[in-house]
Amino acid sequence: MSRPVSRLLLTAVGTLLGSLLVLALVLPAGTLVVGAGVSGIAGALADRDVLRSIALTVLSASAATLLAVAGGIPLAYVLARVPFRGKAIVEALVELPLVIPHPVIGMALLLSMGRGSVIGQSLAPFGLAVVNSPLGIVVAMLVVSAPLFVLGAREAIARVDARLESVARTLGDDRIGAVRRVTLPLARNGIVNAATAMWARATSEFGAIVLVAYHPRVASVLAYDRYVTYGLNAALPVAAALVLVAVAVLGIIRATRRSDGA
Amino acid sequence: MIRVNALSARVPGFALERVSFTVPSGSVGVVTGPTGAGKTTLLETIAGVRPRTSGTVTLGDAEVTALPPEQRNVGLVYQQAWLFPHLSLRDNVAYGAQRAGVVAELVTLLQLDALVQKPVPTLSGGERQLVALARALAREPRTLLLDEPFAAMDSALRTGIRSFVLAWAAAHGMTTLLVTHDAGEATLSGSVQLRMDRGVVITSSA
Numbered sequence: 071m072s073r074p075v076s077r078l079l080l081t082a083v084g085t086l087l088g089s090l091l092v093l094a095l096v097l098p099a100g101t102l103v104v105g106a107g108v109s110g111i112a113g114a115l116a117d118r119d120v121l122r123s124i125a126l127t128v129l130s131a132s133a134a135t136l137l138a139v140a141g142g143i144p145l146a147y148v149l150a151r152v153p154f155r156g157k158a159i160v161e162a163l164v165e166l167p168l169v170i171p172h173p174v175i176g177m178a179l180l181l182s183m184g185r186g187s188v189i190g191q192s193l194a195p196f197g198l199a200v201v202n203s204p205l206g207i208v209v210a211m212l213v214v215s216a217p218l219f220v221l222g223a224r225e226a227i228a229r230v231d232a233r234l235e236s237v238a239r240t241l242g243d244d245r246i247g248a249v250r251r252v253t254l255p256l257a258r259n260g261i262v263n264a265a266t267a268m269w270a271r272a273t274s275e276f277g278a279i280v281l282v283a284y285h286p287r288v289a290s291v292l293a294y295d296r297y298v299t300y301g302l303n304a305a306l307p308v309a310a311a312l313v314l315v316a317v318a319v320l321g322i323i324r325a326t327r328r329s330d331g332a
Numbered sequence: 333m334i335r336v337n338a339l340s341a342r343v344p345g346f347a348l349e350r351v352s353f354t355v356p357s358g359s360v361g362v363v364t365g366p367t368g369a370g371k372t373t374l375l376e377t378i379a380g381v382r383p384r385t386s387g388t389v390t391l392g393d394a395e396v397t398a399l400p401p402e403q404r405n406v407g408l409v410y411q412q413a414w415l416f417p418h419l420s421l422r423d424n425v426a427y428g429a430q431r432a433g434v435v436a437e438l439v440t441l442l443q444l445d446a447l448v449q450k451p452v453p454t455l456s457g458g459e460r461q462l463v464a465l466a467r468a469l470a471r472e473p474r475t476l477l478l479d480e481p482f483a484a485m486d487s488a489l490r491t492g493i494r495s496f497v498l499a500w501a502a503a504h505g506m507t508t509l510l511v512t513h514d515a516g517e518a519t520l521s522g523s524v525q526l527r528m529d530r531g532v533v534i535t536s537s538a
Contacts, residue, residue, distance in 0.1 A: 233414050236381035239401040240408040241428025241471055247402075255418045 099313045106310030114307035123292040124315055130204060130288065131272035134211035135265055138219045143261070146223035147249060151232060168217050172277025175214055179282050183209065206283035211272035219268040226260020227253060266323045273319065289315070333357040334378065334475055334507050339387030341377040348373050349531045350387065355524045357392070358502055361509045364518045365528035371511040372410075374528070375477040378509070379408045391475045391507075404475070407468030407506075411480040413460035415467075417453050424452060424463055428471035438466040441496065457484030465497055469504075476501050476508040483513070490514075 103111070114120050148154075149161060167175055183189045183200040193199060200206040230253050238248035254261070276290035287295060289312045296305035334355040341348040348370045355361035363371050376382035378389050380401035388397045396404045415424050421444065426435045439445060442462050447455065455463065461484050468476065478497075482490040494517065501508045512518055518525070525537040 231414070233410065233412075234416060236376070236379070236401070237408060237410070237414050238416075238427070239381060240379050240404075240406050240473075241467065242402050242430075243428075244400065244402050252416055252418075256416075 103310045103313055106306040110307035111310050114311035120308055120311060123287050123289045126286055127273050127289040130207040131211055131269050133208045134272050135269040137212055138216040138268055139265055142220045142223055146220050147227055150224045150227040164217050164220050167214050172214050173281055176278035176281030179210060202283050202285045207279055207288055210278040210282045211275050214275055214278050215268045215272040218271055219264045222264025222267060223261045226257040230256045333392060334509055335390040337388045339377060340385045341373055341382055342385055343373055347531050351533050353526055353533060353536050355507055355509060357507055358505055359507060360498060360520055361524040361526060362518055362520055363511045363526045363528060369528040370531040371528055372479050375479050379406045379477055380404050405473050406475045406477055407471050407473040408477045409464045409468045409481040411483050413464040415452050415460055415463055421448050421452055421463055425466045425470050427467055434470050438470050442466050461485060469500055472504055476506045478510045480511055
């Protein structure tokens with residue numbers, strides 16, 4: 071076979087496979103939205119339970135992301151810059167939640183932070199509980215999604231050449247000052263992208279949350295609850311409304327990134 | 333004064349081995365040697381941005397071996413300039429300045445006025461080196477460590493800027509250590525000559 075023909079064939083096969091993948095990604099959500107219909111979705115969006123679950127999801131994911139940013143930036147900096155014994159182990163521990171099935175993480179959280187655990191008993195006198203509480207939702211979102219932030223922030227910081235920090239230090243900054251004035255501003259876009267990726271992942275979390283906090287219901291748990299209680303047709307409008315909300319959030323995030331030059 | 337005594341440092345695949353020399357106060361030390369000789373590592377170790385494994389560094393009257401870079405009162409200029417790309421040219425120069433007026437003075441003397449509106453990432457290699465020099469001088473350090481800071485300038489500009497920088501350093505009581513491949517700079521009159529190879533000083537007029 072001649073070279074131009076084989077190249078043409080390769081292009082055609084690549085285009086076909088790529089198109090099929092896009093179709094596989096879009097088809098289920100598209101079918102869901104079409105199946106629910108405009109009136110069904112409008113009804114779901116007027117449903118107070120749906121609105122409450124969406125608000126709870128957004129607020130919980132935001133809280134989890136803020137906590138991950140507060141603790142994750144120092145950790146990402148150390149992983150990006152500081153050589154130390156056992157670093158590979160720490161990196162593996164950070165990545166661990168990405169490879170553990172999320173219901174398993176939920177079980178682990180129940181064991182380690184449930185009512186019978188040391189943490190659970192320590193929180194009880196303050197009227198706090200992890201199980202079936204917004205705190206539990208935030209913790210579950212944090213554990214399953216924070217690795218995305220830490221790994222993304224680590225890469226963003228590593229891309230800033232360490233010699234810029236060295237120069238800043240000869241100009242009078244201590245290490246924290248150099249990081250604050252040079253490294254973080256230069257890594258800002260990457261850190262913001264990592265935070266938005268984590269936030270988006272947290273909003274869609276189901277497996278860990280459903281075990282730790284079935285109540286109050288976040289959006290994913292509410293859709294699941296409607297499905298198992300009333301069946302697919304009754305759950306369709308809720309599920310479709312959640313898909314549209316997710317699309318809107320994704321659109322806002324992408325538009326923000328573009329306007330930021332990222 | 334720069335006094336380095338049996339200074340050793342390790343980087344992946346390379347070691348600086350027991351380097352010793354003295355550059356008297358207000359003088360210029362010129363370091364030459366092939367690529368990979370350890371010249372940049374030497375400057376970074378003196379500045380404190382690279383840890384040493386043994387030896388001591390004395391700058392002026394004080395031994396600074398245990399001090400972090402920000403307390404050593406050094407100016408470090410790399411061949412690659414390493415300007416802060418998120419800051420304006422003027423903010424780069426002013427980054428470590430401690431005296432009012434010194435930034436404007438250096439911007440004028442180094443003829444950077446015409447460049448101040450240009451975004452830093454769009455500056456040419458020679459322009460970047462000019463800004464990096466101004467930034468280090470504006471700090472008015474006790475010790476100036478220059479790692480081929482004129483290499484990206486054309487020869488006419490290089491001679492003028494080199495003369496200016498060394499005169500400014502001398503006028504402000506700075507002791508300078510200059511790494512160079514330039515034959516003209518390597519034989520600067522009155523300078524302490526150091527030739528390095530494979531992490532050691534092989535000849536020294538100090």
